[in-house]
Amino acid sequence: MSDQDLFDEELFEGEELTEKQKKILIAAIESFSEKGFAATSTNEIAKKAGVAEGTIFRHYKTKKELLLNIVSPVMAKLVAPFVIRDFDKVLNKRFDTFEEFLRAVFKNRHEFIEKNSQIIRILLQEIPFQPELREQFKEHVAAKLFERFTKAAAYYQEKGQLLEIPPASALRMTASSIIGYFIAKYVIFPESEWDDEVEMERTIQFILRGLGTETK
Amino acid sequence: MSDQDLFDEELFEGEELTEKQKKILIAAIESFSEKGFAATSTNEIAKKAGVAEGTIFRHYKTKKELLLNIVSPVMAKLVAPFVIRDFDKVLNKRFDTFEEFLRAVFKNRHEFIEKNSQIIRILLQEIPFQPELREQFKEHVAAKLFERFTKAAAYYQEKGQLLEIPPASALRMTASSIIGYFIAKYVIFPESEWDDEVEMERTIQFILRGLGTETK
Amino acid sequence: MSDQDLFDEELFEGEELTEKQKKILIAAIESFSEKGFAATSTNEIAKKAGVAEGTIFRHYKTKKELLLNIVSPVMAKLVAPFVIRDFDKVLNKRFDTFEEFLRAVFKNRHEFIEKNSQIIRILLQEIPFQPELREQFKEHVAAKLFERFTKAAAYYQEKGQLLEIPPASALRMTASSIIGYFIAKYVIFPESEWDDEVEMERTIQFILRGLGTETK
Amino acid sequence: MSDQDLFDEELFEGEELTEKQKKILIAAIESFSEKGFAATSTNEIAKKAGVAEGTIFRHYKTKKELLLNIVSPVMAKLVAPFVIRDFDKVLNKRFDTFEEFLRAVFKNRHEFIEKNSQIIRILLQEIPFQPELREQFKEHVAAKLFERFTKAAAYYQEKGQLLEIPPASALRMTASSIIGYFIAKYVIFPESEWDDEVEMERTIQFILRGLGTETK
DNA sequence: GATGAATGAGCATTCATTCAT
DNA sequence: CATGAATGAATGCTCATTCAT
Structure with missing residues (x-):
């Protein structure tokens, strides 16, 4: 938990958050990831964060906006490592x-996902039900990654x-294997x-053998 | 839709359901898969099913029981094809x-999943939040499959x-690839x-190359 | 109060109201006319009516719909006496x-207004803020009356x-005088x-002298 | 709008208002007259006035006090023209x-009402619900006028x-006719x-014929 | 004096569930 | 069996007001 806290600050660092806002975010992340977005009440978040319920709505107009503010960053x-300028070079x-390449991506994203496992869990859970999220995901994650x-x-x-084979197929199988690894580790x-x-x-x-050409 | 309906009847056929019960199940499946369990109201299910709200609770003590009744069968x-007696033979x-083996399993389960995509979507969504589901899943699916x-x-x-390699790892990678295929197809x-x-x-x-021996 | 109650039943008689619905209407009328629509809480109405708050919303989807259901009939x-078939004859x-003519209208509407003074007070108060009401009023009252x-x-x-003089002007002065009478009586x-x-x-x-011809 | 603004300053001129106070008053007048007192939030007034919400409460202890400060002057x-010393002379x-006499009063008050139509609308709307207002009105307006x-x-x-006829009755009918004129003009x-x-x-x-004795 | 974050009571509305008919 | 009116706790959100800066 202290690790998680540490990182949350880092994650939202560009945003000048007050102490209360941080507490709200941390509380919401915890509750959303444990019980799901729809099953978490704002009252519960407020209590866990030690603030008044109204305070949540001063900072985030709606509960959904709170969700988006957690998940968007x-x-x-x-996809940060993929968005480097001159990716080719x-x-x-x-x-x-x-x-x-594969090894670097996997290792590096492994750390990131480990640090943000709760939020990523929320992301995975809510993507099917929140069109805004799906849109963001398609535009900023899927498209770039692809x-x-x-x-x-x-x-x-x-x-x-x-x-x-078509890159889309290669990507699907690579991603399936990597994400499957994380789901096994964190969910199952x-x-x-x-x-x-x-x-x-x-x-x-497994991926290298499945997709590589090596006579290895 | 008629396909889906057709199958729903088949799916619950061992259970002697009245017409109203079937309608309730079909309505609930549709709503749960579209909006999620927590975000679906019993009132909404009742309307879609064309029954009174009380009727739902006559058949299913709680909303959660309704969920379990949908997802359990x-x-x-x-895992049906794996649970045949004398599996070895x-x-x-x-x-x-x-x-x-792989090809048979994939093809066969493909049909099953296609017919039950809505319910499986519900299953995937709710497993993280419903301990009963997780228990059932571990006991009846994961354990048997494993x-x-x-x-x-x-x-x-x-x-x-x-x-x-350890069968658990082989299973993880096989399952990741297959499930990744379905998620790409149905969700993404x-x-x-x-x-x-x-x-x-x-x-x-991909799986064969990744897990097979090279003699091929 | 018993008089008021008596009439309320009569007023809504074409509508097959349950006992609870009547109580809700009576409570709402009383509160709206005393404190105004915006300043009356549904909780307060529920308590005064002796029903659960949810019951109000079972019968009237929103608080505003409750207002309209009170005021519309x-x-x-x-304008009932003006809407008789063959008004000319x-x-x-x-x-x-x-x-x-004037005397008949005044006397007859006097009784009606006396019996419905609370609701008419609500009507007058809310017309400036509720576009639906204004529309209804223009269409069903003002137009017909005119x-x-x-x-x-x-x-x-x-x-x-x-x-x-133009009928519109005559109507304005007649109505001003009559409504002025009621406001003096009930409000001031x-x-x-x-x-x-x-x-x-x-x-x-006063009206007769103001609008009549002098032969009198 | 500039006319309105101009006048607002004039109206409150004896009161040494800061720039912010004026903005608050103007914003409140606009919102109260458009949506009603109860339906206007202090937040909304603050935004429209371009001040912080706290600033409103520095000048007016409560929202109701703000209302009274608007309406009282x-x-x-x-009734100013009636309160001249030596009215008899x-x-x-x-x-x-x-x-x-009638013509002078009507014309003169016409201008005043035209300039203050928003505030007078607020006054009319809130008199039934604000005892303080009713008291002030009785004491400073009705009594003096009477x-x-x-x-x-x-x-x-x-x-x-x-x-x-009793002056009270004559006043009622005169006032009804004049106020009816303004309501027709500004509200209907x-x-x-x-x-x-x-x-x-x-x-x-109309009033002259209705109340006068002229053989005219 | 002015600010605006913080409050917590209060709001309209929704919910799963019950029960008399 | 099936109904649907009734419930009251809970929900997301708004509000007037306070107060440290």
């Missing part, structure tokens, strides 16, 4: 092989390292023993 | 290779067709053009 | 002189009993001594 | 006939120009074509 930062320089992944895929396909076996390093490596190998 | 039937006889898949995995590993691109046959085949190939 | 019946037969009064005016002008001096008969007669004489 | 000035000198009108009436009755037909001069003259003639 995470969506933005979720970065690709050229840093990741010579698809394996390096665009950059397509470039990367072309690059590695050219190099002969990646199977010649949250309290089980689980060897992060080993399972992550297995997942990477 | 689907959970049971979701079935395995021996029918699916000589891992590829055959048990039978483990047997199958051992069988194909012995035959040298499947990579020597529900109105997009999407070539079922091709994408399914790609997914199968 | 009175508006309709307020009635005029011919029954009221040979403008004085008779139309029939215009006919009557023409009739008496032809007979040489009424000053030759509600608890004063006030000789109904004498003041009414004075008002009639 | 208008009430005082509404003024009467003697300036208005030899009831007609002159007292001076009674004197004037006696004067003109003595001169044989005014019907021998605010956007209609309406010939001020002609209708005012008709109204004056």
Whole structure:
């Protein structure tokens, strides 16, 4: 929890939040992720945050706006490493092989997701029911991810390292495997023993074998 | 819609439902899958079903019981092909290779999921928030699936067709890929053009390469 | 109060109201007329009516709908004597002189207004703020009143009993005088001594002298 | 609007108002007259006035006090021409006939009401619900008006120009006719074509015929 | 003097559930 | 069995007012 708190501050740092606003956000994140958005009452959030109910609505006009304010920055930062300027060059320089690329993305996003697991859980839960969220997701996450992944895929396909299938399909299978890893870890076996390093490596190998061309 | 209706009757057929009960179930499924369980009111269900609100509570003590009554039979039937008596023999006889096995499971469950997409969507949405559901899921779905898949995995590993990794990991990656396929199809691109046959085949190939041994 | 109650039943009689609905209406009428629509809470109405707050909303979707349901029937019946079929003939037969006509209208509407003073007070208060009410009023009261009064005016002008001014002006002055009488009686001096008969007669004489031709 | 603004300053001129106070008053007048006192929030007034919500309460302890501060000066000035010292002499000198008197009062108050139509609308709306207002009105408006009108009436009755009825009744009918004129003009037909001069003259003639003794 | 964040009581409305018919 | 009127707790949200800065 202290870890979570630490990060929340970092996450919303560009926004000049008052102490009360931070408490409201933290309380809302906790409740939304535990019980779901619709089943969490503003009264409950207020109590958990130690503020008056009216205070919530001074800062967020509606409960839905509170939800969007929680989830939007995470969506933005979720694709951050893909939105670097001159992504192509970065690709050229840093990741010579698809394996390096895959491994870097996985590791890096792993940390991010770990730190924001609650909010991402909320995001996943609410995307089917909140059109605004879906719109944001499509525009800022899916589209960007798809665009950059397509470039990367072309690059590695050219190099002969990646199977010649449509990037969309490659992306789907990569994402399925990675997201499946996180859901297993955080949703299905949250309290089980689980060897992060080993399972992550297995997942990477699985994707590489499934999509790579290596005679390996 | 008529397809969906048709199937709903089939799905609950062992249960001797009155006409009104069927209407209630169909209405509830529609609303729950569209707006979520918590955001659907019993009043709304009653109106859509064309019955009085009291009638719902005559058949289902609480709203949650209604949810469980919808979702439970689907959970049971979701693992149906794995729960055949003498699963080992079935395995021996029918699916000589891992590829055959995988292909059969995928195709067969594909139809089932397609017919029950609404209910499965409800299931996925509500599992995180309904302990009873989670319990049922673990007991009747996950455990059975795991048990039978483990047997199958051992069988194909012995035959040298499947990579020597823990069955749990193999299951996770297989399931991720298959479920990822369905989520892409039903949740992310529900109105997009999407070539079922091709994408399914790609997914199968991906899993086979990822988990199979290279002799292929 | 018993008088008021008696009449309320009569007023809404065409509507098949349950006992609870009647209580809600009576309570709402009392509160709205005492404190105004905006300053009356539904909680207060519920308590006064002896029903649960939810019960109000079962019968009237919103507080405003409750207001309209109270005020509309009175508006309709307020112009009732003018909406008789063959108003012209009635005029011919029954009221040979403008004085008779005026006296009849005044007396008859006097009783109606007396019985519905609370609701009419609500109507007057809320007309400036409720566009729906204003619309209804224009359509069902003002227009009808104007139309029939215009006919009557023409009739008496032809007979040489009424000053030759536009009917609209004559109506305005007649209505001002009559409504002024009621406001003085019910709003300004509600608890004063006030000789109904004498003041009414004075008002009639005032209008007759003001609008009649001098032959009298 | 500039006219209105201009006058507002004039109206409150004896009171040494700061710029912010004026803005608050103007904003409150506008909102109260448009939506009613109870339906206007202090937040809304603050925004329209361009001040902080707290600023309103620095100047007016409560929202009701703000209302009274708006309405009181208008009430005082509404009867101004009647509160001249030596009203009797003024009467003697300036208005030899009831007609002159009536015409002067009507014309003069017409301008005043036109300039303060918003505030007077507020006054009319809130008098039934604000005991303080009613008290002030009785004490400063009705009583004074009644007292001076009674004197004037006696004067003109003595001169044989005014019907021998109780001044209270004469006042009621005069006031009804004049106020009816304003309500028609400002409330019922605010956007209609309406010939001020002609209708005012008709109204004056109506009162004169109704109350005068002229063989005219 | 002016601000605006904070308050908590109060608001209209919705809800799952009950029960007399 | 089925109904639907009734309930009252709970909900998201608004309000006039306060007060530290």
